[in-house]
Amino acid sequence: MLPGVQGYAQQRYILSGIIKARQSGETIIGASIRLRPQEPGGNAAGTASNEYGFYSVTLPAGTYVLEASAIGKKTDTMVIDLNKNIRLPLFLNNESANLEEVVVKASSKGRAVSGAQTGVEKLSVREIKNIPVLFGEKDVMKTVQLLPGIKSAGEGNAGFFVRGGSTDQNQILLDEANVYNASHMLGFFSTFNSDAIKDLTLFKGGMPAQYGGRLSSVIDIKMNEGNNQEQEISGGIGVISAKLNVEGPIQKDRSSYLITGRRTYADLFMKLSPDSNVRRSKMGFYDLNAKLNYEIGEKDRIYLSGYFGQDKLTFTDQFGLFWGNGTGTLRWNHIFNSRLFANTSVIFSNYNYEVSVKSGANDISLFSQIRDWNIKQDYQLNAGNNHNVRFGWTSTYHNIRPGEIHASESSSINNRVHQRRYSLESALYASDNWKISDKFSLTYGARLSVFNVLGGGDFYTLDEDGKVKDTLTYAKGDVVKTYWNLEPRLALGYQFSSLSSVKASYVRNVQNMHLLSNSTSSQPTDKWLSSNNIIQPEIADQFSVGYYRNLPGNRYEITVEAYYKDMQNLIDYRDGADIYSNQSVETQLLYGKGRAYGLEWMFRKKTGKLTGWVSYTLSKTERKIDGINNNDWYRARQDRTHDIAVVAMYQLNKKWVLSANWVYYTGDAVTFPNGKYTVGEQTVYYYTNRNGYRMPAYHRLDLAATVQLAPRKKWHHELAFGLYNAYGRENAYMINFQDNKDDPSKTEAVQISLFRWVPSISYNFKF
Incomplete structure (x- = not known):
């Protein structure tokens, strides 16, 4: 065999599956899945779960250490012997399963540094539960207005401006459905009950191609x-x-x-x-x-x-x-x-x-x-x-x-x-x-x-x-x-x-x-x-x-x-x-x-x-x-x-x-x-x-x-x-x-x- 042919022809396999929270069975959005070779010398790889908890990563055959992590979850580590395509469901434990869950962690490590996307922010209800708002109601839309580039339309108003756009230039999606007026009581509350929300992603810059219809931002x-x-x-x-x-x-x-x-x-x-x-x-x-x-x-x-x-x-x-x-x-x-x-x-x-x-x-x-x-x-x-x-x-x-x-x-x-x-x-x-x-x-x-x-x-x-x-x-x-x-x-x-x-x-x-x-x-x-x-x-x-x-x-x-x-x-x-x-x-x-x-x-x-x-x-x-x-x-x-x-x-x-x-x-x-x-x-x-x-x-x-x-x-x-x-x-x-x-x-x-x-x-x- 010629030198280098074996490495060139090395078989590659796919590891895929759904990642969920063990206590509730909820799929986890944006969970990080990282794999590194068990033996030194190989290249590490990683991916993130999509909005339905699905992940997929392709690697050369070998033995890897898998690390799965997400906001509010305990990191899980396991060894994977990848010698064929494997469908592997992953389950992460909550850091705490009750209201004593009070430590706020803003985001996963390195999220803003990695990738090519600009102008994106992610929030979970866990992150905003202690932020003070009017009448003491947890409100994701009011919390969004505390981020850079996003401006409140004024006191008593649920509208907001993103990078110079008007209020109607923001697309607000709830489980993919357009919400045309996201306010209660003339703007003092938003329409979104935080107890029903799992995840919020805001695009204020280069939003991906699957989003369209508004000039300034998308809140998914x-x-x-x-x-x-x-x-x-x-x-x-x-x-x-x-x-x-x-x-x-x-x-x-x-x-x-x-x-x-x-x-x-x-x-x-x-x-x-x-x-x-x-x-x-x-x-x-x-x-x-x-x-x-x-x-x-x-x-x-x-x-x-x-x-x-x-x-x-x-x-x-x-x-x-x-x-x-x-x-x-x-x-x-x-x-x-x-x-x-x-x-x-x-x-x-x-x-x-x-x-x-x-x-x-x-x-x-x-x-x-x-x-x-x-x-x-x-x-x-x-x-x-x-x-x-x-x-x-x-x-x-x-x-x-x-x-x-x-x-x-x-x-x-x-x-x-x-x-x-x-x-x-x-x-x-x-x-x-x-x-x-x-x-x-x-x-x-x-x-x-x-x-x-x-x-x-x-x-x-x-x-x-x-x-x-x-x-x-x-x-x-x-x-x-x-x-x-x-x-x-x-x-x-x-x-x-x-x-x-x-x-x-x-x-x-x-x-x-x-x-x-x-x-x-x-x-x-x-x-x-x-x-x-x-x-x-x-x-x-x-x-x-x-x-x-x-x-x-x-x-x-x-x-x-x-x-x-x-x-x-x-x-x-x-x-x-x-x-x-x-x-x-x-x-x-x-x-x-x-x-x-x-x-x-x-x-x-x-x-x-x-x-x-x-x-x-x-x-x-x-x-x-x-x-x-x-x-x-x-x-x-x-x-x-x-x-x-x-x-x-x-x-x-x-x-x-x-x-x-x-x-x-x-x-x-x-x-x-x-x-x-x-x-x-x-x-x-x-x-x-x-x-x-x-x-x-x-x-x-x-x-x-x-x-x-x-x-x-x-x-x-x-x-x-x-x-x-x-x-x-x-x-x-x-x-x-x-x-x-x-x-x-x-x-x-x-x-x-x-x-x-x-x-x-x-x-x-x-x-």
Whole structure:
């Protein structure tokens, strides 16, 4: 035999399987599987489990030491004799199986350093359980806003801005279903009950090719699957809401269920008010998460999950605001072989709101709805240790009811129905994670998106002044217009050592669903529209580069990322626009371009009694739209120069955990009046520069403490205390202008603040 032939022809085998938590049977997302030769001299290899717990790695024949690890789990080590293809299920033990699980570990070792992906953050409920929030409710969406590059849309608002994008440019997925409004109680809570959530991944930079439809970010949230080993009940009672989680096996080891519910009881307190109007009013929400899963065999698993939530806000019988989300996902996982994994999903999503107003003889209601049906097919192929290929397709049918006004017969207001709009949004995608060498990693791919505007009503053409000049009628099912867009994705990483790396990425994103609002913040009554023959798809090209370093011992992590984003076909309003008039909404809109750039820093302490992070974002966001601000660049509503967050958690002892967070950011860009004049006895303000002023700077300190109470057999419980806005800062929620009572020629600015000190206490249990 010629020298070297034996090594060249050495047989390679595949090790694959599903990795789960031993105590619950839940699949583990993003678990690290590392293999090193038992004898010195060979090369190590590794991979991570996908969102369904599946892993696959290819190695030369030999004996290896396998190390499996995940956040919140004990690392497991075993010896594997790889002399054939092996399907090996892995099980990891929890570090602690009850509420005493208080030590926070921010991420697996080296996660930010390895790979080519930029702008990605992962959170688990374990990480956020001690972070103080309003009313003491664990809230993943509020925690996300403490990360660099992500900015809260304001106090009392669940919306957020990512790298210069607006709130509608964030895609929020719950078990793959779009959630169009992720807020309860006008933004004070998010729609996501943390007890139902297993994992959250945020992409704010070069998102992989399987994601698309939004310009700025993707938040991919996976629900828990349910314990398939034993029955388990947990819950909590807080200042404003209560929740209950029930899960357990249907057939042990093979199937399980999960039901999680939450409800506020603020409306019950209102009944105690001496004011009859308050007693006749209602304010509150409920949400329900449910999930079933069943293992048909070693190669097949079926999931059925759903979310249902509703908000109600009424004042006597004169005013009512109702809104809610509903989602449903049916998924089938199939393992073709040790290399190829497939997931097929059928997804439903619904969001609607209704406003009812009764004033004298006028009794009217305003209704709007967006409903989606989506089918997806996704494949993951292990094409050897150096290539992990993902490809598939997706197609979504959108049915939008933009707005309907219904009035009683006695009302002076006429019924008005904006035309329903139908569209089909499809995409083909493929990507490859290529490990070029021990130092270089490359992720490359593309997404071909196709948007069909479908008929079923009238479509308009406009003149240069935005007025309707022609109307064309299309039958339902006719294709009015088709938009084709190629969205390339590219990311490159170079790892200097196990402790540091640099990465760079480019991504193009296209968005065909657009949110219109008359307010400065996201509200339930904002109106969704799709691209049509006038409104074109929004397009963003983002470039980012970053440096990532783990300090020796992997206890600390430093990341620095810079980005530049160029945006096309952005939408804004004409001055004095009214999107609820009986005119075509397109007549109220203007279109232009935007740019956003910034620098993000993050320092994180990952282990030990004291954990947490410090994040800082320096950024600029601008728009340029003909017809606004003399056609010059102007600040976007979400433009903020500085944004700082400090998060700290300290394990005082086995019982007590103390935590705090402090936030500071530059005031929002707003449009204030430049002058006023009088018409009759009425003062009228006039405005010139769009977003030419700023609100006062915002800052706030929150404190929290959690104590583990003495366990009783299988009953584990805790008390959580919190103080929101600990030093009582009166931050500006809104600023209104009015004439001075003593001298009407003078104008007063009146600041409205929401919260000063907000204490909270909650009791949580598990058995």
